[in-house]
Amino acid sequence: MRSPTPWTYCRRVATKLPWPIPVRTGAPVDDVDDAHLRVTPPHHAAAGATAVAVALRHGVEQMGPVRTAQTLLKLNQVDGFDCQGCAWPDPDPEHRHTAEFCENGAKAVAEEATRRRVTREFWAAHSLTELSGRTDYWLGQQGRLTEPVVRRPGSDHYEPISYDEAFTLIAEQLRSLPTADAAAFYTSGRTSNEAAFAYQLFVRAYGTNNLPDCSNMCHESTSVALAQTIGIGKGSVHLEDFYDTDLIIVAGQNPGTNHPRMLSALETAKKNGAKIISVNPLPEAGLMGFKNPQKPKGMLIGERLSDLHLPIRSNGDLALFQWFGRAVLEAGRIDTAFVGERTTGFDAWAEHVRRLDVADVISATGLTREQLDEAAALVVASPRFITCWAMGITQHKNAVGTIKEITNLHLATGAIGVPGAGLCPVRGHSNVQGDRTMGIWERPPQHFLDRLRDEFGFEPPREHGHDVVDTIRGMRDGHVRFFMGMGGNFLQAAPDTAATERALENCAMTVQVSTKLNRSHAVAGETAIVLPTLGRTERDSRGAGPQVREQFVTVEDSMSMVHASRGRLAPPAPGVLSEVSIISGIAAATLHGRSDATGEIDWAGFAQDYSTIRNRIATVVAGCDDYDAKVRRPGGFQLPHPPRDSRTFDLPDGRAVFTAVPLEVLTVGDDELVLQTLRSHDQYNTTIYGLDDRYRGIHQGRRVVFVNADDARDRELADGDLVDLVGVWEDDAERVAPAFRVVVYDTPRGCAAAYYPETNALVPLDSQADHSGTPTSKGVVITLRRALPAGAGAASGASAASSSDAGDHPKDPVQPHHLS
DSSP states (O other): OOOOOHHHHHHHHHTTSOSSOOOOSSOOSSOOOSTTOEEOOOOSSEESHHHHHHHHHHHHHHHOHHHHHHHHTTBTOTTSBOOSSOOOOOOOGGGOOSSOOOHHHHHHHHHHSOSOEEOHHHHHHOOHHHHHTSOHHHHHTTOEEOSOEEEOTTOSSOEEOOHHHHHHHHHHHHHHSSSGGGEEEEEOTTSOHHHHHHHHHHHHHHTOOOOOBGGGGTTHHHHHHHHHHTSSSSOOOOGGGGGGOSEEEEESOOHHHHOTTHHHHHHHHHHTTOEEEEEOSSOOHHHHEEEOTTSHHHHHTOEEOOSEEEOOOTTOHHHHHHHHHHHHHHTTOOOHHHHHHHEEOHHHHHHHHHTOOHHHHHHHHOOOHHHHHHHHHHHHTOSSEEEEEOHHHHSSTTHHHHHHHHHHHHHHHTOSSSTTOEEEEOOSSTTHHHHHHTTOOSSOOHHHHHHHHHHHSSOOOOSOOOOHHHHHHHHHHTSOOEEEEESSOHHHHSSSHHHHHHHHHTSSEEEEEESBOOHHHHSOOSEEEEEEBOOTTBOOEESOGGGOEEOOEEEEOTTSEEEEEOOOBOOSSTTOBOHHHHHHHHHHHHHTTOSSGGGOOOHHHHHHOHHHHHHHHHHHSTTOTTHHHHHTSTTOEEOOOHHHHHSOOOSTTSSEEOOOOOOOOEEOOTTOEEEEEEOOTTEETTEEOOSOBGGGTEESOOOEEEEOHHHHHHTTOOTTOEEEEEEOOSSSOOOEEEEEEEEEOSOOTTEEEEETTTTGGGSOTTOBOTTTOOBOTTSEEEEEEEOOOTTTSOOSSGGGGSGGGOTTOOOOOOOOOEEO
């Protein structure tokens, strides 16, 4: 008897749901709060039948059953569109499943392909003042944007405007600025390679390198560390390496929620004999067990993944990887031939880690000597190993040093550039790596600018521009007067929410290119423009009748694979433009009339045929020769990566670099905790799909703080008590996130966790990683203050997550935290 296909099995599971599922044809009228919050025991495995059921519920509610099937069966397929979610790579075309998506990918599709619409009647009915007080969940549930709107100076409402009128207004503002550096152009990781290339070309033709992007807030530390040690700021593994390795270390990452399709690769690795070490303050369900929804048996029984979980203290990872380095040295596990021929700095590093004091490691990590020895033994016994990491590593003050230490371990053992071994930073947004490849970077390499000059005939600016934090400072201080966001929700993604709000409101003009409503539309400049755009799921056509031509775009995943993405649904409304068309329209209006080469770029040609952009990419971007032809192949192509491909390193002397990294540990006062901000299972970055985080046992609410039982007891708090989270920093500003329910949880002493964007208000603008400037969102020092009685404090809406809502509490005396 044949086993059912995955989709057939999904349908069978769906029949157990209460059909017909109630479908809300309209968006919710009332906002949400935590009035019905409840807490249950956390899960010990991810996915399974529940994941299928939840995915189908979201799909049917937002899209209806037919549209749900149409979209999900094209998700991550060769002839379909790339997921808007994480950047985990797709299997080779011949190995893809019929249902090649995860629960959160299905939620992302449902959010974009929803039938709900924001119309001009909505804008007339809702002021910016009202919208700025709504929750992110309510805003997102209103549906797709359908026509451009403008908020004119002095008005509290948006009103309709045509694209051409909007382009003219934007061009007039840009031309009026005293310098091109008075403008900043942000990019979200959702932006396609074609749009990103056109965007950076326009910005540099305009005259600035102010190209902040979401990388600045996530894997910038990775890009800096790897570029300095192996010569390229990208990971060095193929997906197939996971199937042929001895050990996988997953550090500072929660695949079950943030990269669920990675669980399938870990499951295969386990079945092939690999061991898995998970390193994370919280014991996440996805690393304990996985019920593979692609397999009927897996839906019920599942597979244990992690062989060893290390509940490390926040910011203890540097000490842990130095411990691993000392262990391989003492065991004689050094690849002396590789080290001698291909690296530099080994002796200084070896001397440094040999002096490591075990007491310091125990203190920094919070682990026992037995746990440290067990983990080190697995590393020593594994000739081939892969280290994966994400925000739990990159968003600390010493993140660059920690990633260099991870690299040291791989260089010492030769675990790079060979099958089954390498470095694997897992990107959290589906084309964030591609955008950087295409030139979205405030610090572009000179060779990229040289090629841009040679191809387009103008001299691009050479001075480095602003990253995200410097952009916020520039807007706050009046140096940056114009802000444009190409996708994303800048306000809610950025640190120090109150400071970012003031910065955006201080702009003469803000422009947001978006598919859906978010708080960055409600907190805006003197003049504000919102430009709706097509999503990944939608057809992008040129011409009419028999002359119609379907366009496609390309994206790059975490492992440098570049492939095509083709939307299949009709646009959300007639006349909605693509990102490329919007960029081209703004560029043409702004640069029109210039007498130099910047006025001769064929923007209309770019908008009409994306192959013309890809042909220019082939000339400008290294490794993209014959780009248009390569991306048309099923599965696309992989960009070159010298350390992975040939164990060569594009560094001054051609050798990879060992680094002796000083052991630094975040220390706090007796009454302070180190907070890590994190996602719930019902969100993707700043997009809130729902109010459940079922793997951690949280239902119908988001304002919770996970606290160790002893830490709660020391503060005379009990599970269920309400507290304010009070930030501790060196300035005089009081940063408060009010009214969080205490959830006693299995987390190390001295550590706490809570969801962002509600807790971004606590991340100081000036608290950044050394060398990369990444906000330190996983190392936020806080105290817990018993909240006012119910009804007396701030509501759980969007405004409650602002330092301006501190209430009448007296300010607690606090001391600045430090690294020692």
